[in-house]
Amino acid sequence: MPDNEDNLVKIRGLHFARGSSKIFTGVDIDIPGGKITAIMGPSGTGKTTLLKLIGGQIKPQQGTIHFHGENIPSMRTRKLYEVRKKMGMLFQSGALLTDMSVYDNIAFPLREHTQLPEVMIRDLVIMKLQAVGLRGARHLMPSELSGGMARRAALARAIALDPEMILYDEPFTGQDPISMGVLVQLIRSMNKALGLTSVIVSHDIEETMAIADKVYIISQGKVVGHGSPDEIDKSDSPWINQFVHGEADGPVPFHYQAVPYKEDLLAQ
Amino acid sequence: MFDWFAKIGRSSIDFFARFGREMILFIQTVIGFASLIPRPGLIIAQMYSVGVRSMLIILVSGFFVGMVLGLQGYNTLVDFGAEESLGVVVALSLVRELGPVVTALLYAGRAGSALMAEIGLMKATEQLSGLEMMAVNPVNRILAPRLLAGIISMPLLVAMFSAVGVFGGYLVGVDMLGVDSGAYWSQMQAKVDYNDDIVNGVIKSFAFGIVTTWIAVYEGYSCIPTSEGVSRATTRTVVYSALTVLGLDFLLTALMLD
Amino acid sequence: MSTTRAIEISVGIFVAAGIAALLILAVNVSNVSTFHSGSQYTVKANFDNISGLKERSAVTIAGVTVGRVKLIEVDPVTFEAVVHMNIEGKYNEIPVDSSAGIYTAGLLGEKYVGIEPGGAPDFLKENSEIRLTQSSIVLEKLISQFLFNQSNSDDKKEK
Numbered sequence: 001m002p003d004n005e006d007n008l009v010k011i012r013g014l015h016f017a018r019g020s021s022k023i024f025t026g027v028d029i030d031i032p033g034g035k036i037t038a039i040m041g042p043s044g045t046g047k048t049t050l051l052k053l054i055g056g057q058i059k060p061q062q063g064t065i066h067f068h069g070e071n072i073p074s075m076r077t078r079k080l081y082e083v084r085k086k087m088g089m090l091f092q093s094g095a096l097l098t099d100m101s102v103y104d105n106i107a108f109p110l111r112e113h114t115q116l117p118e119v120m121i122r123d124l125v126i127m128k129l130q131a132v133g134l135r136g137a138r139h140l141m142p143s144e145l146s147g148g149m150a151r152r153a154a155l156a157r158a159i160a161l162d163p164e165m166i167l168y169d170e171p172f173t174g175q176d177p178i179s180m181g182v183l184v185q186l187i188r189s190m191n192k193a194l195g196l197t198s199v200i201v202s203h204d205i206e207e208t209m210a211i212a213d214k215v216y217i218i219s220q221g222k223v224v225g226h227g228s229p230d231e232i233d234k235s236d237s238p239w240i241n242q243f244v245h246g247e248a249d250g251p252v253p254f255h256y257q258a259v260p261y262k263e264d265l266l267a268q
Numbered sequence: 269m270f271d272w273f274a275k276i277g278r279s280s281i282d283f284f285a286r287f288g289r290e291m292i293l294f295i296q297t298v299i300g301f302a303s304l305i306p307r308p309g310l311i312i313a314q315m316y317s318v319g320v321r322s323m324l325i326i327l328v329s330g331f332f333v334g335m336v337l338g339l340q341g342y343n344t345l346v347d348f349g350a351e352e353s354l355g356v357v358v359a360l361s362l363v364r365e366l367g368p369v370v371t372a373l374l375y376a377g378r379a380g381s382a383l384m385a386e387i388g389l390m391k392a393t394e395q396l397s398g399l400e401m402m403a404v405n406p407v408n409r410i411l412a413p414r415l416l417a418g419i420i421s422m423p424l425l426v427a428m429f430s431a432v433g434v435f436g437g438y439l440v441g442v443d444m445l446g447v448d449s450g451a452y453w454s455q456m457q458a459k460v461d462y463n464d465d466i467v468n469g470v471i472k473s474f475a476f477g478i479v480t481t482w483i484a485v486y487e488g489y490s491c492i493p494t495s496e497g498v499s500r501a502t503t504r505t506v507v508y509s510a511l512t513v514l515g516l517d518f519l520l521t522a523l524m525l526d
Numbered sequence: 527m528s529t530t531r532a533i534e535i536s537v538g539i540f541v542a543a544g545i546a547a548l549l550i551l552a553v554n555v556s557n558v559s560t561f562h563s564g565s566q567y568t569v570k571a572n573f574d575n576i577s578g579l580k581e582r583s584a585v586t587i588a589g590v591t592v593g594r595v596k597l598i599e600v601d602p603v604t605f606e607a608v609v610h611m612n613i614e615g616k617y618n619e620i621p622v623d624s625s626a627g628i629y630t631a632g633l634l635g636e637k638y639v640g641i642e643p644g645g646a647p648d649f650l651k652e653n654s655e656i657r658l659t660q661s662s663i664v665l666e667k668l669i670s671q672f673l674f675n676q677s678n679s680d681d682k683k684e685k
Contacts, residue, residue, distance in 0.1 A: 055401050077405075084403035095398030098390075109402045112409075157402075167401075309530075316533045320540045359555050424544025431547035434555055453554070458591070460556040461582060470548070 008033040008165060008197045009054060014063035016046070016053065023049055024060070025221035033164075036191050036198040038212035040205065041219050042243065042252070047201040048092070050218075051167045054199070055089060056080045067165075085113060088158030088166040092173060094150035096142040102129070102153050103138040109160045128156040132186060148179025155186060165197040166190070172204040180204075184211055205244055209233070217243060219252075290486055293407070297485070300405070300412030310413040311420070318379040318414070318481070319421030323428065325378055326371055330362075330429035333370060334436025337361055341437070342445050354447050355456035358437030359430075363460060363469045367430035369517050372476035375422060376509035380484035383414055384505040387488025388498040396489075411485050418481025419474065426473035468524045475516060480509045565615030568596060571626045571639075571656040572606040577664050578637040579628055585611045585639045592617045595639060611639060613650070621646040625658035637662060 009031035016024040023046035031037045039047055052058050054065055056072045065072045067083060075083065096105045106125045110116060116124075129135040132152040142150060151171065158166055171187065172180050188211050191198050202208045209215065209229040216226045217240055225232060225240045232244060242250030258264065304311055341357040387410060390396050399406045434456075441447040460466070484505050491501035576598060585593040593613035601608050613620070623644030628637055641656070650656070 052397075057397060057400055081403045081405065084401055087401065089398070089401040091394045091398055091401075093394050095394035097395055097398075098393070109404070112402070112404050154398075161402075312534055312537045315537045315540065320533075320536045323540055323543070363551060363555065421540075421544075424541060424547070427544050427547035427551055431550045431555075434551075456555055457557050458584065462552060462556040466551050466556045469551075 006032050006034075008068065009199075010064075010066040011054075012064050012066075014053070014060050014065065016049065016058075016060045016063075018049075022221055024063075027063070027218065027221070027223055029216055029223065029226075031165075031197065031199055032214065033197050034191075034195050035213040036187070036200065036211055037214045037216065038200045038202060038208045039216045039218065040201075040203055040208060040243070041217055043203060045218050045220070047203075047218070048169050051089065051169055051199070051201055054167060055084065055087060085161055086164045088161070088163040090151065090155050090158050090166060090168045090171060092170045094142070094147075094154035096145075096150060096154055096157070098142050100141075101138065102134065102140050102142070102145070105142065105153060106157045106160050109157065113161060124160070125156075128160055129153075131159070131190075132156045133182070146179075148175050148182065151175075151179075151183065152186065155183075155190075159190065159194070159196075162194070163196070165199065168198065168200045168202075170202055171200060172202060172207050180207060187211060205246070209244075219243075290490075293411075293486065293489070294482060296407050297411045297415055300408035301416055303405075303408040304413055304416060310409075311417050314413045314417030315421055318375075318383065318417050319424065322375055322378045322421070322425060325374055326425045326429050327432050329370065329374055330367070330432035331436040333366055333429075334358060334362065334433030334438075335440045337366075337433065338437035338440030338445070342441055342447065351441075351445075351447050352451040353455050353459075354437065354441045355434075355452035355454075356459040358441070359434055359456045359460050360465065362430040362433040362437075363465045365517070365521070367426050367433065368469055368472040368476055369513060371426045371429045371473065372422070372480055372513040373510055375418075375425060375476075376480045376484070376506055376513065379418070379421075380480050380505050380509050381502050383418075383481070383484040384488040384491075385498060385502055387411075387414075387485060388491040388493070388501055391489065391491065392493035392495070392498060406489075411489060414485050415478075415481050418484075419477045422477025422480070423470050423473040426469065426476075430469070464524075468520075471524075472517065472520050475520060476513050479512050479516060483509050483512065566593065566612045567615060567618070567650075567652040568610055568612055569650050569652075569654045569656060570608055570610045571659050572601065572604070572608055573626075573628060573659050574606060574661040575664060576607040576609060576628055576637075577662045578630075579609065579639065579662065580637070583636060583638050585613065585641065587617070587620070587641045587643065589640075592641070609639065618649060620650045622648045622650055622654060623658065624650070624656060625660065626656045627660035628662035630663075 007030040009029070011027060011029040011031075014024050014027040014029075015022075027050075029039070029050075039050060041047055049058070053060055054067070054072065056075065059073045063073075068086075070083070072080070072083065096102070097108065100108070103125055106128055107121050110121045110124060114121075125138070126135060129138055132155055134149060134152055134156065137145065137149060137153070142153070145153060155166075168187065171183050175183065184207050187198060187200070190196050191211075200208055200212065209232070212229055214226070215229055215232045217224050217232065219239065225235055225237055227235075232240060235241065235244075239251040241247070242252060248254050337358045338354065341354050341361075342351055345351045345353055345357065387396075390410065396406045396410065399409060438449075438452060442449045442452050487501045487505045487508070491497045579595060579598065581595050581598060583595045584591045585595060593611050595609055596612045597610040599608050599610075600606070620641065621644040623646040625642045625644065627640050627642070629640050630637055644658075
């Protein structure tokens with residue numbers, strides 16, 4: 001893999017196991033700065049785990065995760081919290097703090113990390129809310145928001161501190177077509193307007209491929225393919241073909257491992 | 269045979285590992301108190317939810333317990349012609365034992381379970397993870413203010429419980445059963461010692477404040493983030509708190525009477 | 527903002543009520559008031575037997591509490607009980623030849639030290655000793671004496 005200076009995040013030889021189940025066995029990923037990188041794979045391949053590893057919330061057993069040339073797993077807690085200010089993360093559930101309004105949620109990181117006066121915080125929050133189209137919903141509580149609105153509010157919060165990179169955990173899952181379209185539009189415009197590096201973890205092929213600059217496909221603990229969306233689409237690997245085109249049977253069998261069907265029926 | 273030993277070994281290693289993790293978290297939380305100094309608002313907000321909201325149940329319970337002590341104490345003492353000592357019986361029972369213990373048990377049910385469920389649900393809805401990714405340490409921001417608020421609130425709640433209880437006993441003993449009002453107070457003041465009884469009661473209530481709040485906070489922070497996990501952890505919070513309070517009460521009483 | 531204010535006020539009331547309750551317990555319920563009545567001085571007295579007297583038992587003159595028992599120990603030479611008592615500073619004119627006795631409040635009540643004032647011109651000071659003492663009445667001794675006398679008189683009658 002060519003070593004590119006523009007890569008914001010470089011993952012090398014990543015091994016991670018939870019208990020006895022191995023989740024990653026030697027993963028190498030490069031995330032270029034200012035681009036949208038998609039990481040795709042079937043459910044249960046540890047895509048969310050990968051984001052948590054990049055965020056330093058869990059530590060790998062082996063391998064390095066360099067962010068701006070510094071290895072995240074070997075950072076001390078204090079340093080890690082400094083680095084996290086440069087990252088935003090959009091959780092699947094939104095992870096808004098349920099005891100405060102949308103406005104206070106977005107003001108939260110600003111109030112925690114800056115000494116800005118309340119008037120400036122107000123301006124910043126309103127700008128972020130305008131960007132995600134929720135300026136009118138600022139007084140609502142998280143429980144009053146629809147799933148799509150909660151995710152947009154969470155996005156506004158993730159960009160509150162103007163991070164360099166945003167990690168999106170399954171941003172499209174469980175959204176109706178309209179809010180899906182809104183989110184696709186938002187992620188793209190955030191990336192263009194703010195020059196953000198974006199990492200999208202998803203299994204929604206169509207939407208993700210439409211906005212990604214670079215795609216990684218992981219399965220069974222390894223990267224099975226990477227390249228631009230076009231390259232992935234035209235890949236001759238049967239596995240990637242099955243995944244990208246959503247065929248029911250293929251290298252990933254339709255049937256869970258079992259004794260032969262006939263044998264099972266004739267047993268007794 | 270060796271399997272059996274291995275089993276014992278494994279479970280004791282697990283136990284000590286769990287205990288060690290819990291202690292490390294506890295120390296981190298206590299260190300986190302320092303981060304609260306510039307932000308008293310966080311503690312005040314938590315004192316509202318654990319303290320103010322528990323006040324009513326504590327006051328009402330204290331009053332009833334005091335009245336029951338008045339009735340029971342009178343009926344026992346009157347046989348010995350010693351009903352003048354009613355004040356002593358009521359005050360000592362409350363200040364030494366019932367105040368701290370009953371308050372801690374009510375607190376575990378009222379505030380502890382709520383604290384645990386709140387933190388557990390924050391974990392289940394990824395809010396704790398979200399805080400971490402916003403570079404906000406959940407130990408400092410979520411655990412520390414709650415633990416500190418609990419430690420401050422408990423002695424205040426215990427004092428209210430005992431004080432209201434003494435008046436409840438007065439109401440029954442003096443106003444209803446006709447014990448002499450002067451005797452009720454003077455006997456009480458003669459026999460209740462500031463150091464041995466009041467201060468020891470306050471020490472107990474501090475200790476109970478630490479253990480009940482900590483159990484709630486820890487169970488919430490370490491629960492399995494599913495609805496079943498949260499519900500189990502809620503039960504565990506109340507059961508562990510109650511057992512710990514009663515066990516610790518025996519230990520502290522034994523130490524204090526020494 | 528108004529909700530924050532309401533929370534602050536209610537927490538303020540909560541803390542004030544808690545501290546007030548603590549003060550009530552300290553002042554109205556316990557004996558803390560007797561500690562703060564200013565200076566006090568210590569006197570001691572030897573008794574043959576103090577059975578039942580405890581530290582913090584009351585020390586009275588004419589039934590009025592003037593102090594408390596501070597410490598009780600055994601004299602290593604005479605094997606008498608030495609009772610150290612704190613007397614409140616304002617009662618500083620107790621004659622040196624006063625006597626002390628151990629009495630019981632009621633039939634089953636607590637033991638206390640009663641001081642009977644004497645007539646000497648000098649007063650008890652810090653570390654003075656009360657020489658005239660009357661020991662606690664031990665119920666068992668009384669009863670055994672009574673039974674002994676009874677049986678003696680019975681014997682006499684039979685003769």
